[in-house]
Amino acid sequence: MPIINDTIFFDEKAHGEALEKALKLTPQEVVMEIRESGLRGRGGAGFPTGTKWMLALSAKADKKFVVCNADEGEPGTFKDRVLLSEYTKLVLEGMVIGGYAIQAQKGFIYLRGEYAYLFDHLNTYLERMRREKRLGNNILGTNYSFDIEIRLGSGAYVCGEETALIESLEGHRGEARNRPPFPVNTGYLGYPTIVNNVETFACAYIVMSKGAQWFSKYGTEKSKGMKLISVSGDVKKPGVYEVPFGITIKELLELVGAEEPKAVQIGGASGICIPMSEVNRNISFEDIPTGGSVIVFNKERSMLKVLRNFMEFFVEESCGQCTPCRVGNKKLLEGVELLEEGRCSHRYLNELIELGKTMQIASKCGLGQSSPNPFISIVTNFKDEIMSNSIRGNNGK
Amino acid sequence: MIYPDKNVIVSEVEHLVEKYGFGRENLLPILQEVQRKFGFISDFAMQEIAHRLDIHPVEVYGVVTFYSFLSTEPKGKYVIRLCKTISCDIAGKDAIARTLERELGLKFGETSADRKFSLEFCHCIGMCDQGPAMLINDQVFTKLTPSKVIEIIENIK
Numbered sequence: 001m002p003i004i005n006d007t008i009f010f011d012e013k014a015h016g017e018a019l020e021k022a023l024k025l026t027p028q029e030v031v032m033e034i035r036e037s038g039l040r041g042r043g044g045a046g047f048p049t050g051t052k053w054m055l056a057l058s059a060k061a062d063k064k065f066v067v068c069n070a071d072e073g074e075p076g077t078f079k080d081r082v083l084l085s086e087y088t089k090l091v092l093e094g095m096v097i098g099g100y101a102i103q104a105q106k107g108f109i110y111l112r113g114e115y116a117y118l119f120d121h122l123n124t125y126l127e128r129m130r131r132e133k134r135l136g137n138n139i140l141g142t143n144y145s146f147d148i149e150i151r152l153g154s155g156a157y158v159c160g161e162e163t164a165l166i167e168s169l170e171g172h173r174g175e176a177r178n179r180p181p182f183p184v185n186t187g188y189l190g191y192p193t194i195v196n197n198v199e200t201f202a203c204a205y206i207v208m209s210k211g212a213q214w215f216s217k218y219g220t221e222k223s224k225g226m227k228l229i230s231v232s233g234d235v236k237k238p239g240v241y242e243v244p245f246g247i248t249i250k251e252l253l254e255l256v257g258a259e260e261p262k263a264v265q266i267g268g269a270s271g272i273c274i275p276m277s278e279v280n281r282n283i284s285f286e287d288i289p290t291g292g293s294v295i296v297f298n299k300e301r302s303m304l305k306v307l308r309n310f311m312e313f314f315v316e317e318s319c320g321q322c323t324p325c326r327v328g329n330k331k332l333l334e335g336v337e338l339l340e341e342g343r344c345s346h347r348y349l350n351e352l353i354e355l356g357k358t359m360q361i362a363s364k365c366g367l368g369q370s371s372p373n374p375f376i377s378i379v380t381n382f383k384d385e386i387m388s389n390s391i392r393g394n395n396g397k
Numbered sequence: 398m399i400y401p402d403k404n405v406i407v408s409e410v411e412h413l414v415e416k417y418g419f420g421r422e423n424l425l426p427i428l429q430e431v432q433r434k435f436g437f438i439s440d441f442a443m444q445e446i447a448h449r450l451d452i453h454p455v456e457v458y459g460v461v462t463f464y465s466f467l468s469t470e471p472k473g474k475y476v477i478r479l480c481k482t483i484s485c486d487i488a489g490k491d492a493i494a495r496t497l498e499r500e501l502g503l504k505f506g507e508t509s510a511d512r513k514f515s516l517e518f519c520h521c522i523g524m525c526d527q528g529p530a531m532l533i534n535d536q537v538f539t540k541l542t543p544s545k546v547i548e549i550i551e552n553i554k
Contacts, residue, residue, distance in 0.1 A: 073521065075482040075483060075484070076525050077521070077523065078524065078526060080523075081523045112523075113464075116535040117536060151426065152426070153464075154425065154428075154429060154464035154465070154467050155464055155466035169425075170422045171420075171423065172460065173459055189422065230525065231526070233483075233487055233525075238525070265483075269482075295483060306483055309481075309482065309483045
């Protein structure tokens with residue numbers, strides 16, 4: 001049974017002082033502490049943070065960069081907004097710790113254009129850190145110097161993908177790069193760069209403050225620590241919840257007061273949709289990984305309408321660079337239209353599912369690889385409802 | 398004056414390049430400021446920026462047309478972006494959309510003739526727990542109801 005009522009993010013007194021502790025250690029020791037904690041990237045992909053930082057630390061270059069990915073565009077996700085606006089210290093000092101760990105001189109916050117209203121707040125906070133010697137030259141009297149600049153995005157979902165984000169920082173279209181080489185070797189302007197999610201930096205702060213041992217008490221074997229979950233949809237208490245990894249969907253639904261749920265979309269538009277028969281599954285990298293978006297749909301909702309909403313999203317947000325994503329998403333959306341008109345045969349539906357599986361393998365970046373997820377999971381899990389439209393058409397009702 | 402004078406653009410671009418630097422990596426902040434100041438990025442502005450940063454104008458055009466918050470066509474002084482993602486949709490986006498269209502006399506995707514308002518849909522703006530939500534320029538408005546929208550629009554008008 002996971003510990004549900006504990007909180008670390010939302011209790012400022014419990015945060016402690018991580019920066020002081022980190023700067024007393026060597027960069028190698030900081031990286032080792034993060035590795036031991038088992039912290040994995042909170043953006044959704046779950047790459048081990050300690051490994052990423054170690055690769056960047058061992059890369060030889062005269063400049064290195066830290067990037068905080070605040071391009072929180074996944075539908076249904078808003079935990080980063082809450083962290084940035086209310087728990088700013090965790091994120092920004094977490095970035096300084098990351099910078100020290102890889103010996104970078106400069107950091108960027110890539111803030112999505114939709115969150116431009118947070119720009120002044122963050123800038124004011126950075127100024128305060130500089131005054132208090134927690135940022136800038138000789139941080140806290142040590143030899144280490146590091147500064148942070150905020151860059152705004154301009155409304156492109158794909159820029160949340162790390163290499164597309166770097167392209168955007170460099171002044172290009174946000175089109176994903178081939179990997180390898182990975183940003184830890186060849187990132188911003190060709191220099192070693194770590195790109196981490198807002199919540200990952202906040203977690204790194206907590207690991208340094210509380211220790212790896214404390215952190216790894218929470219969660220499951222392969223998913224350590226706690227996760228922030230943004231809950232919206234048909235629930236009594238929408239908002240951001242802090243839960244340990246391993247929490248079942250059922251427990252989460254009780255916590256947030258779900259009202260007659262029929263389906264739960266986990267991981268936003270690029271996540272999967274599960275029916276109530278699967279609520280004993282849990283949120284973790286072993287079972288259902290997520291960047292933190294949970295959207296609950298009640299009995300009244302048309303799953304086809306939900307699916308159309310997601311597919312329109314991907315058609316509009318695909319950068320168009322690679323064919324599986326550009327054309328595939330269009331084909332899937334056309335499939336949704338056929339389903340709405342009751343003209344999609346079961347055989348054709350299976351072909352579309354196969355197309356989705358091809359997109360998962362053949363697309364260049366995470367956007368294309370995950371974009372068929374809602375299509376495949378919704379048409380598989382809610383097949384009877386999806387296939388119930390008559391050819392005369394009742395618009396998915 | 399709907400189309401800004403060329404000299405104004407030249408001096409603005411010069412000022413921005415001085416502020417941010419000549420490197421290509423400064424292209425986006427420069428474009429964002431031009432967009433904010435003039436409401437769009439004209440062909441002339443794109444050429445001027447390209448000239449200053451020593452890159453081909455097509456490179457600039459490619460970037461401007463990639464990002465949904467940058468535009469090559471004039472936008473209104475107030476750009477209203479209503480979130481159409483599923484959480485806001487469930488929360489009652491349609492009623493808000495109808496109210497906005499009716500009160501502004503605009504359809505989605507249009508800009509008013511006096512260039513005061515542009516009305517657009519956008520994807521998730523991270524206000525899913527407080528939907529329906531919209532942005533007016535950089536400001537966010539949440540838990541919208543038709544009467545709340547009317548009040549907001551009246552205040553701007």
